[in-house]
Amino acid sequence: MKRRKYEELFFRLLMVVATVFVAGSFFLIVGTIFYKGAPYMNLDMITKTPGGGFYIGKEGGILNAIVGSMYIAGGATVLGLLISIPVAIYINMYMDGKTFWANTLRMAFDVLFGIPSIVYGAFGFLIMVYFGLRASLLGGIIAVTLLVIPILVRTLDEVIRTVPFELRDAALSLGSTRWEMAKVVLRQIRPGIFTAILLSFGRAIGDVASVLFTAGFSDNIPTSLHEPAATLPLAIFFQLSSPVEEVQGRGYASALVLTIVVLIITVLSEVFIKRFFKHKI
Amino acid sequence: MANKPHISVQELNVHLGNQHILNDINIDIPNKKVTSIIGPSGCGKTTLLKTFNRLLDNSDDVKITGKVLVDGENIYDPNVEVTHIRKKMGLLSQRPYPLPMSIYDNVAYGPRIHGTRKKQELDELVEKQLKATGLWEEVKDRLSGSATRLSIGQQQRLCLARGLAVGPEIILGDESTSALDPVSTHIIEDLFMQLKEQYSIVLVTHILRQAARISDYIIFVYMGKIIEYGPASEVLQNPKEELTKQYVKGYIT
Amino acid sequence: MLVLTLASVSVLIVIGIGLYYHSMPILHKLSLSDLLSTSVWKPLKGLFGFYPFIMGTLWVTGISIIIALPLCLLTALYINEYAPSRIRKVLTPFVNLLSGIPPVIFGVWGVLFIIPLIQDHIAPHFVSFSTGYSVLAGGIVLAVMIFPLIVSIISEVLRTIPQDLRDASLALGATKWETTRKVILRKALPGIIAALVLAISRAFGETIAVLMVCGNNAVVPHSVFDPGYPLPALIANNYGEMLSIPMYDSALMFAALLLFIIILLFNIISRVILARLERKLAS
Numbered sequence: 001m002k003r004r005k006y007e008e009l010f011f012r013l014l015m016v017v018a019t020v021f022v023a024g025s026f027f028l029i030v031g032t033i034f035y036k037g038a039p040y041m042n043l044d045m046i047t048k049t050p051g052g053g054f055y056i057g058k059e060g061g062i063l064n065a066i067v068g069s070m071y072i073a074g075g076a077t078v079l080g081l082l083i084s085i086p087v088a089i090y091i092n093m094y095m096d097g098k099t100f101w102a103n104t105l106r107m108a109f110d111v112l113f114g115i116p117s118i119v120y121g122a123f124g125f126l127i128m129v130y131f132g133l134r135a136s137l138l139g140g141i142i143a144v145t146l147l148v149i150p151i152l153v154r155t156l157d158e159v160i161r162t163v164p165f166e167l168r169d170a171a172l173s174l175g176s177t178r179w180e181m182a183k184v185v186l187r188q189i190r191p192g193i194f195t196a197i198l199l200s201f202g203r204a205i206g207d208v209a210s211v212l213f214t215a216g217f218s219d220n221i222p223t224s225l226h227e228p229a230a231t232l233p234l235a236i237f238f239q240l241s242s243p244v245e246e247v248q249g250r251g252y253a254s255a256l257v258l259t260i261v262v263l264i265i266t267v268l269s270e271v272f273i274k275r276f277f278k279h280k281i
Numbered sequence: 282m283a284n285k286p287h288i289s290v291q292e293l294n295v296h297l298g299n300q301h302i303l304n305d306i307n308i309d310i311p312n313k314k315v316t317s318i319i320g321p322s323g324c325g326k327t328t329l330l331k332t333f334n335r336l337l338d339n340s341d342d343v344k345i346t347g348k349v350l351v352d353g354e355n356i357y358d359p360n361v362e363v364t365h366i367r368k369k370m371g372l373l374s375q376r377p378y379p380l381p382m383s384i385y386d387n388v389a390y391g392p393r394i395h396g397t398r399k400k401q402e403l404d405e406l407v408e409k410q411l412k413a414t415g416l417w418e419e420v421k422d423r424l425s426g427s428a429t430r431l432s433i434g435q436q437q438r439l440c441l442a443r444g445l446a447v448g449p450e451i452i453l454g455d456e457s458t459s460a461l462d463p464v465s466t467h468i469i470e471d472l473f474m475q476l477k478e479q480y481s482i483v484l485v486t487h488i489l490r491q492a493a494r495i496s497d498y499i500i501f502v503y504m505g506k507i508i509e510y511g512p513a514s515e516v517l518q519n520p521k522e523e524l525t526k527q528y529v530k531g532y533i534t
Numbered sequence: 535m536l537v538l539t540l541a542s543v544s545v546l547i548v549i550g551i552g553l554y555y556h557s558m559p560i561l562h563k564l565s566l567s568d569l570l571s572t573s574v575w576k577p578l579k580g581l582f583g584f585y586p587f588i589m590g591t592l593w594v595t596g597i598s599i600i601i602a603l604p605l606c607l608l609t610a611l612y613i614n615e616y617a618p619s620r621i622r623k624v625l626t627p628f629v630n631l632l633s634g635i636p637p638v639i640f641g642v643w644g645v646l647f648i649i650p651l652i653q654d655h656i657a658p659h660f661v662s663f664s665t666g667y668s669v670l671a672g673g674i675v676l677a678v679m680i681f682p683l684i685v686s687i688i689s690e691v692l693r694t695i696p697q698d699l700r701d702a703s704l705a706l707g708a709t710k711w712e713t714t715r716k717v718i719l720r721k722a723l724p725g726i727i728a729a730l731v732l733a734i735s736r737a738f739g740e741t742i743a744v745l746m747v748c749g750n751n752a753v754v755p756h757s758v759f760d761p762g763y764p765l766p767a768l769i770a771n772n773y774g775e776m777l778s779i780p781m782y783d784s785a786l787m788f789a790a791l792l793l794f795i796i797i798l799l800f801n802i803i804s805r806v807i808l809a810r811l812e813r814k815l816a817s
Contacts, residue, residue, distance in 0.1 A: 001362065008711045015616060018608035022685065023628045025678050029635065029643045036646055087539045107805050108543045114732070114801040115549075115794065116739020118766045122790040123549045125773070126556060149542055206636020209741040209766065213773045226667065233638035240746075241647065255642045259635065268632035270627060336701050341619050364707040372705035378698050381720045390716070391706040440702070447706055 019045035030259060037256030040249035046257060050219045057171045062254050065235035067221045071137060072211065072229060073204035076144035077152075077197055083145075084152035085193075089182045092160045106157065118209035125213040138225040140215025147210050148200045155199055159192030160185060191272055198269035202262050208233040232258045287312040287451060288333060293347035295328055297340060302328050304505040306347070310451075315473060316480045317492040317513070321528065326485045328446040329502065330453050333483065335363055351451075363437075368395065371444025371480075373457040377436035379428035380443075384420050387428045388440055391447035410442040414472060433466025438521040441472065452476060454484040458491065470495050475493035490527060493517055501525050550794060557788035560781055569788070575752045577775075582785045584792070589670065589754045590762035594744055595737040597673025597758060602680050603730060609681075610688035615714055633682035641746035645673040649747060652759070661759050669755050669762040672748035676740055680733045687732065691725030691811070692718065728807040735800035739793060741766035765789050 048061035091102050124143025133139050163185050186193070208231075216228025217238070236258065239251030286309035295303035303325050310316050313364040318326045331337045332349055335356060348355045356366045368391075380387050388407045389397075397403060407424070416438050420431070428439055437457065444452065454473070458466040473482055473495055486492050492499055492513065499516040501509045501524075509516055509525045520526045560569070560582060572583030609629070613622055653666030695718060703713040719726075749761020750771060769786050776783040 002367075004364075004709055004712070008709045011711045011714075012616065015608045015612035018605045019612045019617075019625065022605055022609040022681050023625050025681065026628045026635075028679070029632075029639065029646070032643050032647050033639060064734065069626045083542060087542055090536060090539045103809075105539065105543060107802075107809065108546060110805055111798065111801045112543075112546055114735055115546075115797060116635055116736075116766065118739060118740065118741045118769055119549065119553075119794050119797075122769060122787065123552055126552050126787075149545075153542070203633055206638065208636075208638050209770060212770055233636060235636055236642065237742070237746075240642065243772055252642065252646070255639055257586070259639050262634055262636055262639075268629055270630065334705055336705060339697075339701075339704070363707055365706055368707035370705065372702070374698050374702065376698070378696070378702040380699070380703065380717055390703070390708075394706065394708050394712055444706065 017155040030263070033255050033259050037251075037252035038152050038155075040246075040253035041256060042253075045250065047254055049221060062232070062235050062250075062257070063229075064219055064221050065230040065254070066257070068215070068218075068229035070139070071222065072140045072144055072215060072231060073201050075137075076204050077200045079141065079145045080148040080152050080200055081168050081193075081197065084149055084156055084196075085186070087153050088160055088196075089155035089185070091157060100146045109150050109153045109157075113154055115150075116209065117207050118212075119145050120144075121210040124210065128214060129178075129278075135214060135216030135227070135228050136226045137215065137222045137229040140211045140229055140231070141211075141215040142208045144204045146206060146209065148204050151200050152196050155196035156193065159189045159196070162192075163188055168242045185262055191275065195269050195272045198265050198272065202265040202269070203263075206233060206258060206262055208237070213273065273275040285312060286308070286310055287352065288483070289348075289353075290332075291348040292351065293332060293345070293349060295325075295332060295337065295505060296344040297328075298342045302505050304333070304357065306507055308500060308507055308510060310477045310481060310483055311498060313477055313479070314497040315477050315484065315495055316498040316500065317496040318485045318500045318502055319487065319489065319492050319493065319528070322504050325505040326439075326502050327455055330415075330455055330483065330485050333451070334367045334372060338363070338374070361383040362366050362403060368447050369449050370407075370451045370453055371441070371447070371449040373437065373441055373444060373452065373454045375456045376460045377433060377440045379431070379436050379439055382428065383425045384428050384431070384439060385424040386448050388443050395447060398534060406446055411439075413476075414438040414442040415468060416442060434461050434468065437461060437465065437469060441469070445476075450480060452480045452482045454482065454486075456485055456487065458486075459488070466491075489517070501528065546798075550791075550798075553787050553791040553794055557782065557791050558783055560784040560788050563781065569685060573754060577779050577782045577785065578712045578791075584782070584789065586752050586754045587763055587765045587768050588792075590748070591692075591738060591764040591766075593669040593758075594672040594676060594748060594764050595734060598676035598680060598737050599730070599734060601673060601677035602684055602733065606681055606684035607688060607726065610685045610692060611714060611718075613685070614689050614692040615718065616710070627683070629682050629685050632678070633686075637679065637740060637743045638746075640675050640679055640743040644671055644747040648674050657759050661757070663760075664759045665749070667747060667749035667761050668759045669748055670758040672744040672762060673758070674765070675743050675747055676737050679740060679743060682734055683736060684729050684733050687729035687808075688722065688726055689721045691729075694811075695721050724807055724811055728804045728811070731800050731804035731807070735797045738800070739766060739797050741770050745770055746782060765793055769793075770778050 045061040046066060047063055049064040050061070091105055121143055124139065124146060127133070127142060128139045167185070167188070211231045211234065215231055217230050217234055218228040219230070222229040232254065236251050236254045239247050239254060242248060288310035290306050290308045293303055293306040295300070306329065306341065318329060320326050328337065332345065337343055337345065343356060349357055351366065351369060354361070382390070385407055388410055389403045392403060392406055397406070408417060411420065416435060419435065428436065431439060436509050439449055461469065470491065473484070476482065484496070496513040498511065499513045500507060501516060503524050509520060509522045517529050520529055564582060569582060569584050571585050571649055572587065573585045574581045574583045575586065598617065613625055617625065648671045649666035652668060653664055655658055657664035699717060699721070700713055703717045704710070707714070744764055745767040748764065748767065750763050751761040752763045753760070755762045769789050772786060774780070776786055
């Protein structure tokens with residue numbers, strides 16, 4: 001009996017240690033970034049674009065990258081929504097949500113969700129070559145849109161499924177067409193749509209491999225879709241590759257900026273998810 | 282009562298969160314008899330049963346005060362070893378829950394945990410309990426097959442055999458025939474009548490006919506309180522309390 | 535709407551075809567077995583041996599799974615089986631927040647924390663010299679990246695196991711750990727495997743974080759302290775020169791195709807397992 005008790009205690013301890021490691025790694029990572037990045041952080045970083053010689057230690061900031069990332073993430077999210085909302089509605093309303101085909105489609109999107117961003121980047125690059133586009137804002141948006149569509153479809157799908165059948169039936173029985181019913185459902189899940197937007201934006205802004213080939217890089221804020229655009233992750237990467245310590249430090253600060261932005265987005269989306277599902281149950 | 286009560290509940294109060302589920306329960310469960318707990322749904326019958334083997338401990342936010350004495354020992358005493366208490370009781374749930382292993386391993390699960398290792402001993406134990414629940418002939422050729430392939434009635438009997446294998450003194454049944462067809466139900470009820478010669482049996486049921494058929498004693502629980510208690514025939518046909526009268530009305534007429 | 539749906543899904547097929555089409559030149563020049571098993575990588579001479587990169591990917595992924603799977607299994611078990619609900623509510627968000635951190639940040643952390651850790655504290659016990667840039671670093675960083683994935687899938691699977699089953703085991707006098715080990719783990723096994731497969735597929739494809747810490751040296755690693763050069767890093771690092779050297783773009787597209795196929799396969803296997811689990815529960 002004693003042996004059993006000790007066994008129980010031992011594994012309990014082991015589990016707690018493992019949990020501390022896993023949950024604590026979040027703090028470790030964010031903490032390290034803050035610790036190393038904060039000393040180099042100043043207002044210039046987020047309000048100026050790189051001056052000449054930024055990468056060897058002279059003036060400037062990463063405004064180009066911040067804006068570039070915002071454009072790309074925003075553009076991809078909008079474009080992605082335009083495609084994903086009809087798709088999610090179609091799967092749930094027109095294909096009646098539970099049939100074999102509907103589930104196969106869902107699985108297909110799940111699989112698309114699992115494809116690494118570098119494949120989307122390579123594919124986006126192929127598309128650009130095919131259409132004769134150069135590395136540009138447009139290219140970046142295309143590649144990231146591809147990346148983001150499965151995320152949106154998945155989230156929207158889950159959210160639409162929480163709308164009870166009765167609501168849809170009620171709308172139909174009042175004589176509305178399927179499309180009008182879809183509009184009702186959409187209004188119902190508005191917070192869910194917002195969550196999907198947040199999730200997709202968060203993913204889009206931090207991803208590197210998809211924009212690596214497709215968006216190029218520039219020290220300026222792009223003024224047209226055909227200009228190359230800087231992105232935060234790439235800016236971080238380039239700064240870190242510099243031999244100058246000052247620039248490396250600024251790289252850490254850029255990482256800090258990105259981390260803060262993404263954390264805010266993630267926390268917001270968690271709050272929204274909780275609020276949304278609370279009303280449903 | 283002629284013999285000493287097997288379980289004695291004294292001033293038991295159970296709170297789950299903000300709700301006062303069981304209110305000042307004082308009851309004795311007689312030795313080697315079948316006692317049925319009846320009452321409307323949600324009134325605390327199952328909760329009362331679960332206090333007997335301390336399965337309630339696992340629920341979140343539960344507060345238990347009072348004593349539950351089994352063979353004179355308070356099972357809620359802080360020094361008590363919970364697994365030891367649970368060994369004394371066999372539990373049969375509403376739906377059968379065979380463990381994800383073979384038929385043989387299901388029955389041998391309990392004994393193995395408590396130290397029996399020798400193959401021969403286990404073999405004998407498994408055979409004995411499967412025979413006791415009438416399953417032996419049906420499964421003796423496929424003991425290593427998965428337990429989930431049995432029919433529901435067979436699964437429930439397997440769970441009973443599993444529970445008996447650890448050598449309990451008390452059998453607890455939580456509406457244990459409500460998921461079964463009439464034939465399986467009858468088999469299990471007969472088993473209970475046979476087993477009461479060796480074990481004390483406490484059953485929760487909402488089927489009055491079943492309570493009448495097999496019980497020696499009946500406890501009527503309503504809104505977490507014990508309203509009436511006594512020999513089965515008396516409670517069902519000559520209830521003293523008004524609430525009891527109303528509840529068993531359906532049976533008498 | 536139907537058109538849009540079908541179009542989106544067919545992206546899957548189009549990607550596959552596109553990558554294959556662009557890999558064809560190199561597949562024509564060198565046989566598949568040559569490509570996969572030789573180690574010489576000299577694009578200027580037209581020699582493309584993918585072996586070191588495949589091995590690099592395998593080493594890094596392998597290390598990450600060895601680290602992550604036990605830790606996450608224990609964590610998921612603790613959170614779902616043992617932790618009181620108050621602690622559970624606090625812990626779960628932090629594991630989820632981890633999944634929101636962009637890969638490049640993991641890479642920065644790897645450079646700031648893991649590399650010095652290996653170079654100064656771990657490697658000296660084992661080898662004479664190491665820069666810290668190694669498959670071990672890649673494996674550790676990757677492991678932390680897949681923590682939330684494994685924990686969340688295993689947690690979901692654990693939540694579907696009915697409490698009554700645990701009660702049945704406990705009622706027989708088993709301790710909580712005995713119940714966990716003998717009943718719960720057995721019931722959750724398919725789900726754990728699905729989580730494992732999914733985690734592998736995620737680890738295979740991760741690019742930037744690993745790239746920043748693994749050394750990018752095109753040799754076959756022989757120990758965890760050796761540098762490595764996984765496939766995604768290969769593609770990412772060389773896309774710039776891709777168009778100027780003949781066949782280079784085809785070679786890189788082939789690498790992308792390899793990744794795509796392997797990940798696709800793993801993904802489908804894992805989803806099928808999970809779908810079958812779901813169906814079993816519904817019945």
